[in-house]
Amino acid sequence: MMTATATVDGVDLGDPLSFTHVVRLGRDDYWPSAKLPDGSLVVDVRLFDPAPAVDGRERLMFRPDALRECGVSEGVIASAAMSEPPGFAVILTKGAV
Numbered sequence: 001m002m003t004a005t006a007t008v009d010g011v012d013l014g015d016p017l018s019f020t021h022v023v024r025l026g027r028d029d030y031w032p033s034a035k036l037p038d039g040s041l042v043v044d045v046r047l048f049d050p051a052p053a054v055d056g057r058e059r060l061m062f063r064p065d066a067l068r069e070c071g072v073s074e075g076v077i078a079s080a081a082m083s084e085p086p087g088f089a090v091i092l093t094k095g096a097v
Helices: 064-069 074-081
Strands: 002-004 017-019 021-025 029-035 041-044 088-091
Touching: 017 029, 021 041, 064 074, 074 088
Parallel strands: none
Antiparallel strands: 002 017, 021 029, 029 041, 041 088
8 A cells, every 4th residue: 555645726635545456547557546535546647757866766757748648647647736736637427526
């Protein structure tokens, strides 16, 4: 299980988010997601940084062009661009309030 902290439009999405679900976006790419109390999903669409880090640790970053190449929709990319840190998209699902 992966955890992270994020906000969208100034609303804290939970501290920390527990990514216990997986959703399919684009062309058969699977992304970690967390379910919010209202039924919507937060999807982590960050990708590994292609540049090597100075300390040798892999870094996740928001890369909109790479997401487009994977077939991820512009709506998901736009939602992810509004989060802090960038890369967490909120997706309303059926039954979400």
